[in-house]
Amino acid sequence: MLKGQMMDRPLLVSSLIDYAAEVHATSPIVTATVEGTIHRQTYAETRARVVRLANALLRLGVKPGDRIATMAWNTHRHFELYFAISGIGAVCHTINPRLFPEQMTYIVNHAQDTMLFLDTTFVPLVEKLKSSFTPIRTYVALTDRAHMPAGEPIRGLLCYEELLADGAPDIVWPDLDENTACALCYTSGTTGDPKGALYSHRSNLLHTFFVLAAAQGSFMPTRPILPVVPMFHANAWGLPFLVTLTGAPFVMPGPKLDGVSLFDLMDKEKVWGGWGVPTVWLGLLDEMKKRGRKPESLSRILTGGSAIARATLATYERDYGIDIVHGWGMTEMSPVGTVTQMTPEERTLPFEEQMDIKSRQGRRMYGVEMKIVDAEGNRLPHDGASQGELYVRGAAVISGYYGNEAATRAAFDKDGWFGTGDVATITPDGWLVLVDRTKDLVKSGGEWISSIDVENVAIGCPGVANAAVIAVPHPKWTERPLLVVVKAPGADPSKEQILAHVAAKLAKWQVPDDVVFVDSLPLTATGKISKKDLRIAFAEHRLSAQ
Ligand code: ADP
Numbered sequence: 234m235l236k237g238q239m240m241d242r243p244l245l246v247s248s249l250i251d252y253a254a255e256v257h258a259t260s261p262i263v264t265a266t267v268e269g270t271i272h273r274q275t276y277a278e279t280r281a282r283v284v285r286l287a288n289a290l291l292r293l294g295v296k297p298g299d300r301i302a303t304m305a306w307n308t309h310r311h312f313e314l315y316f317a318i319s320g321i322g323a324v325c326h327t328i329n330p331r332l333f334p335e336q337m338t339y340i341v342n343h344a345q346d347t348m349l350f351l352d353t354t355f356v357p358l359v360e361k362l363k364s365s366f367t368p369i370r371t372y373v374a375l376t377d378r379a380h381m382p383a384g385e386p387i388r389g390l391l392c393y394e395e396l397l398a399d400g401a402p403d404i405v406w407p408d409l410d411e412n413t414a415c416a417l418c419y420t421s422g423t424t425g426d427p428k429g430a431l432y433s434h435r436s437n438l439l440h441t442f443f444v445l446a447a448a449q450g451s452f453m454p455t456r457p458i459l460p461v462v463p464m465f466h467a468n469a470w471g472l473p474f475l476v477t478l479t480g481a482p483f484v485m486p487g488p489k490l491d492g493v494s495l496f497d498l499m500d501k502e503k504v505w506g507g508w509g510v511p512t513v514w515l516g517l518l519d520e521m522k523k524r525g526r527k528p529e530s531l532s533r534i535l536t537g538g539s540a541i542a543r544a545t546l547a548t549y550e551r552d553y554g555i556d557i558v559h560g561w562g563m564t565e566m567s568p569v570g571t572v573t574q575m576t577p578e579e580r581t582l583p584f585e586e587q588m589d590i591k592s593r594q595g596r597r598m599y600g601v602e603m604k605i606v607d608a609e610g611n612r613l614p615h616d617g618a619s620q621g622e623l624y625v626r627g628a629a630v631i632s633g634y635y636g637n638e639a640a641t642r643a644a645f646d647k648d649g650w651f652g653t654g655d656v657a658t659i660t661p662d663g664w665l666v667l668v669d670r671t672k673d674l675v676k677s678g679g680e681w682i683s684s685i686d687v688e689n690v691a692i693g694c695p696g697v698a699n700a701a702v703i704a705v706p707h708p709k710w711t712e713r714p715l716l717v718v719v720k721a722p723g724a725d726p727s728k729e730q731i732l733a734h735v736a737a738k739l740a741k742w743q744v745p746d747d748v749v750f751v752d753s754l755p756l757t758a759t760g761k762i763s764k765k766d767l768r769i770a771f772a773e774h775r776l777s778a779q
Pocket residue numbers: 420421422423424467536537538539540541559560561562563564565568594653654655667669670757759761
């Protein structure tokens with residue numbers, strides 16, 4: 234082999250914040266803080282604080298490879314932790330505070346976290362759980378002295394701003410191997426126990442470049458951008474790293490993620506782009522309808538994490554002129570896999586056809602390979618019709634679960650591809666169409682019914698605010714679909730009206746056998762509709778034997 238003669242400089246997360254501080258020095262990071270104020274600091278100021286924090290961590294004895302946990306909202310302080318912890322070779326372990334307490338206990342102990350940085354919101358929760366957080370030696374509240382919790386709910390609780398003030402102002406970042414671990418994130422366990430994805434500096438930087446390439450200026454602007462997707466959910470889909478390269482003003486929403494709060498913050502800070510799961514966009518849409526307008530500058534939304542209903546995306550586009558980009562990914566993929574990437578020709582198609590295309594999960598970004606396979610693992614053609622389990626491969630895809638050999642064995646095929654647990658088709662021109670999670674498919678007789686397809690139609694029915702389809706046992710067909718509906722405020726659609734609407738758009742065998750009405754749908758820790766909880770709630774629901 235003739236080796237290339239180029240410098241072997243490592244791809245490191247610390248280089249991102251250094252770059253932002255130099256090239257985007259005056260661009261702001263704006264936070265709606267837990268304390269209730271709006272806080273502003275520039276990227277240059279952010280780096281200065283990151284350095285002080287890194288030095289403070291070193292003084293507290295943090296060693297390379299240590300897992301340092303966070304339980305925090307999207308704020309400038311959480312952003313600083315991302316860079317300071319990884320900068321010194323430790324691992325930033327973001328814990329999802331919406332997990333069940335026993336799941337949090339499990340992951341803290343599994344990860345062997347030694348420190349926990351927490352927003353004051355979570356002090357009561359951690360106070361209850363701390364006796365089970367065995368490896369954690371140091372707790373730090375993400376606030377200033379004036380807002381520290383009264384009394385001493387957690388013994389020895391340190392104050393973040395005091396730590397920073399004591400940290401030295403200069404650092405020479407260690408020249409780490411780029412394959413060093415930098416971040417750890419557990420899946421929310423939507424379909425099982427939490428499993429850890431351990432990212433490396435290299436994978437995070439490559440993921441950043443891959444997303445930028447796929448964005449091609451369409452959804453990764455230099456204009457203000459707001460991550461509704463939490464920094465404890467798969468690195469906020471990589472956005473904290475991306476903005477260091479583009480210098481986009483970064484607007485952090487803190488703890489308030491309801492439609493009203495998001496609308497006001499987006500309006501005030503002239504937010505151009507928002508990233509989040511469909512549930513969030515339904516909430517914002519409600520607020521937009523009430524006010525009869527959109528947040529003034531909002532122009533792009535990246536939606537992902539679960540399928541967005543076609544009706545929701547069409548309303549955003551047609552009524553408000555907001556361009557929706559639809560993405561699919563997984564915690565295990567850093568997390569982005571595919572995003573809407575339309576050709577210039579596709580952009581000139583009639584509106585309804587464009588919406589059909591945008592309902593698809595997108596085209597793979599560079600750096601992600603995809604294949605669909607049958608039950609025996611044979612590859613299926615990318616013909617837009619063959620359905621199979623989706624497998625992926627790439628430099629920002631996990632090669633195993635952290636400290637979990639059994640889960641690793643179950644997730645990879647003999648060629649090292651990662652099984653997503655999703656069933657999909659892929660069109661000849663590379664569009665991914667997600668049929669369903671394997672576990673959510675309704676197996677009716679010999680046919681599979683996609684819950685996503687049925688929900689899409691049901692949500693388009695007048696008077697329906699939200700809908701979910703689950704499988705319930707059936708005496709003749711094994712499983713049949715049950716439609717769970719939330720009515721729109723003031724509307725009262727009947728079961729018959731909804732079923733007639735669905736029957737007009739789907740094949741007879743896909744039409745749900747029954748409709749039940751609920752006030753709201755249960756959500757998972759990552760804000761998606763929890764099919765698992767719905768299945769439990771309606772386990773006793775009896776369908777007629779027809
Ligand atoms: P969790 O299981 O904790 O919710 P992830 O966010 O990693 O964690 O979930 C990934 C899964 O979410 C995917 O395997 C897929 O089933 C689902 N998903 C992600 N994006 C989409 C999308 N655009 N459309 C449909 N499903 C999606």
